[in-house]
Amino acid sequence: MPIRSANGRINERMTVVDSLFLFFSVALVLSAVMVIVSPHAVVSALYLTLVFIFTAGLYILLQAFFLAVLQILVYAGAIMVLFLFVIMLLDRRAPCRWWSRNLPALVGGPMVGLTFGVAVWATLKRTTWPEVAPETLFRGDLAQVMTPVFTRFLLPVEITGLLLLAATIGVVVLTRKEGQP
Amino acid sequence: MMIGLNHYLAVSAILFGLGLTCILVRRDILLILMGLEMNLNAANLALVAFSRFGHGATGQVMTFFVMAIAAAEAAIGLAIVVALFRKGNSTRVNEFTTLRG
């Protein structure tokens, strides 16, 4: 946000928010790259956790506090724990040399990803979003976010509940060994 | 420099691209699932950014649901990985070709 200095001129200087954004985004990107690049699955998982944490940071910068907390709890707390459990369960020690004998993917993968990024960036450059007055910037409090959830979006909530139930049962069924009830 | 919607969307796009790359480059199915999570996060980020910059609560509500579903999906995906591993003793995607048509 521009800071009004004493002489009344709007000073376009990096605010704390801006620099935090920069820090979080760069860290995010670097962590994501490390996820891709690491030879060990565990290391990749830990870097992914970092990705989630920095994303949560970005959420806070976006004033979506509830969601930031949820992000940490669910993603970093539950999902990544689950990932690590499974990785440990499978227990493969040898580092995976993912770059060997993999040339087609090494070429094609980044190409697709890069193309996607470039396309979106180019489009964004051309788009002018409508002006948003500072007052209408949304603050994501708990009440602000959850009230619509339990009023307008109640049906999706119930369905999501059922979905989670199905997922739970599915997991149990899928991981049964032969002869187990 | 005002950090506007565009910046957040750019970050989201980059994260999505990286997630896509991770899916396509790695051979290990766990890594592919991780890439998938990155993609979902990128989408969430975009949603929250839009919600902040003028679209009200809807974006964040959607993010809420996406998180729930992503959790369910990660659970099932990992269950399948476990079952596959038991079958073929490997998590290398190349080796699972039974769906060859």
Added chain:
Amino acid sequence: MPTIEHITWIVLFSPLVAALGILLFTRRTPTVSAAVSIGAALVSFAASVKLFFAVAGGMSVVMAPQVWLSVGTFTVEWGAVVDRLSVLMLLVVTGVGSAIQIYSVGYMKGDSGISRYFAYMSLFTFSMLGVVLSPNFIQMFMFWELVGVSSYLLIGFWFERPAAAAAGQKAFIVNRIGDVGLILGILTIWVCAGTFDFAELAAKWKGLGLTPLVLAVAAGFVFCGAAGKSAQVPLHVWLPDAMEGPTPVSALIHAATMVAAGVYMLCRVSWLITASPMVMMGIAWIGGVTALMAALIALTQADIKRVLAYSTLSQLGYMMMAVGLGGSTEAMFHLTTHAFFKALLFLSAGSVIMALHHEQDIWKMGGLRKRMPLTFGAFLIGTLALGGIWPLSGFYSKDEILLLALEQNTALLVVGLVTAFLTALYMGRLLWVVFFGEARDRRLAGHVGESPWVMTLPLVFLAVLSVVGGWYAEVPRFLSPEYHAVAHSDKVMAGFLAVPVIGFLLAWMVYGKAPADDAVMRKGLGPCYRLMESKFYFDECYGWVIENVQGGAALVCETFDRWIIRGAGVGGLTGTARMLGWAVRTVQSGNLRFTLFVTGAGVVALLFWLLAG
């Protein structure tokens, strides 16, 4: 008092009723079947006689045709024409037919299919009468085909014998070939004149102003049908083979009636034939050639029925020659007398065959004159009539034709005279070899006796007709009241008589001493004998043509079918489907990474497309 119409339908339909009745009800009782069939034939004969007197009394009946079906301008009518021409033919068909059916009772005794035989006989009679009574082309064609079917059934009567079955097929197929021409001719006429009715066409055909080519085409095609039925060259090959049928069948169908249908038809549509002098010349020459060639072949055959078959061919050639020379009256006259004496000859031959337990080789016969005097007498009368000896009927009818030729075409006259000489020669040969001398095969001749009266009575009947038929010179005058015989001098007639007499003399010289085989003739004629004995290799030629030409065409079609239709067409379609399937299937490689890559690339592409738009 039944009207003329009713009587006409009685004539036509009693044999049909008999045939259906036998097929439905009396198959197990052969005597009843025979009685039904013969009864129907006699009823038809009586009705024909009634019609004859009506027509002779000046009435000429053409029943107004009723429309049977009509599609746009194409109308098929049903009716009957009872005039001098048809009534004469009716008498011949029903009279000779009745006699032959009575004879059949004796000949076919003990056969297992008697009921079927009489049913077919009645069916044939019905078909033939239908041809005679038809007033338009379509109706006649229907009955024409029915006649063909009946003859197939009767020729192949003993169908367990492969030769008989094959002969039936051959007859039908060769007839069909002629009938293709007939259909084309009928259609040509319809396209030109718009009607099928004979009376209408007779009135307007010449006035239509058609080019000579069209007239020739129409007449020529119609003649094809007649050539098939009446066994003219080159469609004559079925007639000798048709001798596989029972002898009464040969008598009825191949002597008296069916083969005469062609001649009858040409006389019926004389307006068509006379409109094209080119076609008439063609008909006359085909008739002449047939007559001569058949006589040559008859000279060398060893089977008694084949000799008579070729003799029929020869006489039919005479009739066609007469038609071609414009003498339909003369042709019909000869047709009538020929029916009498040829049927007589066939039935006598049948008696001989039956007496010798179905032996037909003349070189195994001999000396039957003493053992079968009545049959011998009948055969003698038939031979003399066929040879054209005065005062038998054949003399009158054949010489009328020769007089026509004398008047118009000397070359054909020569052909006719040579054929007459040969006729006498081969018939004399037959007579002396079969009936004179000693029996050549003692075993066979052991217990030969005269035939039962049921067979000899018809012989007598036909013999009488053969003798007096010509005296009733009213016959030609009956047909066309303005008829007057071609002017002739007695010297010419004497000359005509001399020819067969010389022929018989020569036959007596060669065969009178009852030789054991045909050695004299063979030596005398040298290589010609082989040629004539092999029927001038017509069957072999046809066989070669069919095998090679048709086989070649079939091969072309098969190659086309295999490579182009099945290979490129069907194979192409299935191959394309298979290739497309394979192409699409490669996407399902089971390789997850490839799938993901395609999905990702697809998303990017979609993105580009959406953003670009």
